[in-house]
Amino acid sequence: MVALYSHANRKVPDYFPLEPVEQVYDPGRIRWADLLKLKQARIRRENRRLLVYFSTNMQYPEIKDYETDIPQTIRYRREGKMLVIESPQRFDSWLNGQRPKGLLNRLIGRSRP
Numbered sequence: 294m295v296a297l298y299s300h301a302n303r304k305v306p307d308y309f310p311l312e313p314v315e316q317v318y319d320p321g322r323i324r325w326a327d328l329l330k331l332k333q334a335r336i337r338r339e340n341r342r343l344l345v346y347f348s349t350n351m352q353y354p355e356i357k358d359y360e361t362d363i364p365q366t367i368r369y370r371r372e373g374k375m376l377v378i379e380s381p382q383r384f385d386s387w388l389n390g391q392r393p394k395g396l397l398n399r400l401i402g403r404s405r406p
Contacts, residue, residue, distance in 0.1 A: 321362025325388060328359060343378040363387075 298305045310317055328334050333348045347356050356374060363369060364387055368379040378384045 319387075319390070321364075322388060322390065324362055325359065334359075338381065341379075341381070343381045343384060345376040345378060347374045347376075349374070 294309070295305055295311070298309075305311075329336070333351060335346050337344045337346065347359075351374065353374075356371070356376075360369075360371060360376065363378075363384070366380075367383045367387060369376050369384075370379070371377075
């Protein structure tokens with residue numbers, strides 16, 4: 294959209310987000326932040342992976358909902374009420390609202406003014 298404004302020789306409005314909407318507002322990331330804040334899950338770092346332990350009062354369908362919030366670029370597997378996240382740097386970046394540094398994102402970043 295920024296390129297379209299530029300092509301039309303128009304100024305981008307001040308209210309226009311310069312970041313992609315999914316970067317600014319990610320409902321899954323917000324749900325995970327709430328989950329951790331409410332202490333319904335805890336994260337333990339172990340070697341080159343993260344272990345996410347869900348509260349014993351959480352049911353499997355609830356855990357599955359949180360699983361589906363995780364971006365597809367993050368490798369993980371479920372073992373009972375625990376998720377083993379095998380790409381902790383990507384998970385940390387996602388949880389902190391940072392864009393992963395993959396090839397596609399680098400290419401998209403170049404097209405911006």
